[in-house]
Amino acid sequence: MVDTNRIQGAAEEAIGRVQDGAGGLLGDTASQVQGKARAAAGQAQGAYGEALDTVRDLAADQPLLALGVATGLGFILGAILARR
Numbered sequence: 001m002v003d004t005n006r007i008q009g010a011a012e013e014a015i016g017r018v019q020d021g022a023g024g025l026l027g028d029t030a031s032q033v034q035g036k037a038r039a040a041a042g043q044a045q046g047a048y049g050e051a052l053d054t055v056r057d058l059a060a061d062q063p064l065l066a067l068g069v070a071t072g073l074g075f076i077l078g079a080i081l082a083r084r
Helices: 004-026 029-061 063-082
Strands: none
Touching: 004 029, 029 063
């Protein structure tokens, strides 16, 4: 199952690249910068969606491993917060 963040990220990245290219053709540096920022944000959102898919697949394929990792992270986070 593909996470919607991957799809939205790819769309944002494509729109950002088009905006960057159009700004370059027109000599509009503000549009270029906005396009580059939008493309970078789209890449980040796509990477986030891919990470979610990976974790979801791992949890479905190896539920005991996922439970062990979640338990370990919870224990570590609890120990860190208890020291405050």
